Amino acid sequence: EITKEQQVLMQAILKAYERHQIPQDVAKRLYSAEENFLLLTEMATSQVQVLVEFTKNIPGFLSLDHEDQIALLKGSAVEAMFLRSAQVFNRKTPAGHTEVLEERIRKSGISEEFIKPMFNFYKSIGELLMSPEEQALLTAVTILTPDRPYVKDHAAVERLQEPMLEVLKKLCTLHHPHEPQYFARLLGRLTELRSLNHYHAEIITSWRVNDHKFTPLLCEIWDVQ
Numbered sequence: 285e286i287t288k289e290q291q292v293l294m295q296a297i298l299k300a301y302e303r304h305q306i307p308q309d310v311a312k313r314l315y316s317a318e319e320n321f322l323l324l325t326e327m328a329t330s331q332v333q334v335l336v337e338f339t340k341n342i343p344g345f346l347s348l349d350h351e352d353q354i355a356l357l358k359g360s361a362v363e364a365m366f367l368r369s370a371q372v373f374n375r376k377t378p379a380g381h382t383e384v385l386e387e388r389i390r391k392s393g394i395s396e397e398f399i400k401p402m403f404n405f406y407k408s409i410g411e412l413l414m415s416p417e418e419q420a421l422l423t424a425v426t427i428l429t430p431d432r433p434y435v436k437d438h439a440a441v442e443r444l445q446e447p448m449l450e451v452l453k454k455l456c457t458l459h460h461p462h463e464p465q466y467f468a469r470l471l472g473r474l475t476e477l478r479s480l481n482h483y484h485a486e487i488i489t490s491w492r493v494n495d496h497k498f499t500p501l502l503c504e505i506w507d508v509q
């Protein structure tokens with residue numbers, strides 16, 4: 285049977301225990317727009333590094349004209365990163381991971397008018413339920429887009445992109461036998477990506493107006509500063 289003094293001791297301990305919760309704002313700390321921007325900048329910079337390595341492994345890419353290689357990378361970086369970050373949003377990882385990324389993008393100083401089309405795109409990519417092969421090929425097809433600004437030898441880029449499109453088309457038929465339109469839907473996403481490019485250029489400008497700093501690699505690939 286618990287004695288009186290044991291009761292008193294227990295109450296004192298319980299009271300002290302309940303008091304030592306960390307303050308709710310720290311527990312649920314919503315990162316400031318500044319902190320979110322810095323983390324996203326770090327993610328984008330590392331993503332560009334990974335993207336360059338991926339691109340160098342696309343068969344034939346390194347035999348393209350060197351200036352065209354740069355033009356293709358600069359012209360496709362944002363689109364490739366939308367595709368890559370979209371996989372993260374739609375991957376069934378423990379909820380925390382995707383929520384954090386979504387939360388940080390929503391609270392990084394991007395104006396509402398751009399957030400809507402961005403997340404519509406993320407949702408439309410998620411609905412496609414692409415296989416890893418389709419994701420990789422779609423990214424390669426995006427990078428090998430012949431009509432990027434400043435590309436001189438269009439034909440050489442087309443010769444690399446065509447076999448990718450052929451394989452992608454076959455994969456779509458294999459993976460989605462009941463959806464003959466699946467390949468067309470995939471290519472439709474590439475059109476949506478182009479429009480996001482324009483939005484993104486405005487997002488960059490508005491960040492710069494608010495004196496946000498980018499890393500040297502991002503300045504180089506996005507022609508800022």
Ligand SMILES: Cc1cccc(C)c1-c1noc(C(C)C)c1COc1ccc(-c2ccc3cc(C(=O)O)ncc3c2)cc1
Pocket residue numbers: 321324325326327328331361362365366368369372385389498502
């Ligand atoms: C905000 C925005 C949206 C879309 C495209 C761009 C460039 C921007 C954009 N525009 O500007 C910025 C910075 C400079 C503020 C960004 C931020 O870009 C990114 C690019 C990639 C990623 C990202 C995040 C998690 C990943 C996890 C994994 C993995 O677990 O396997 N893999 C790759 C991952 C890549 C996040 C933000």
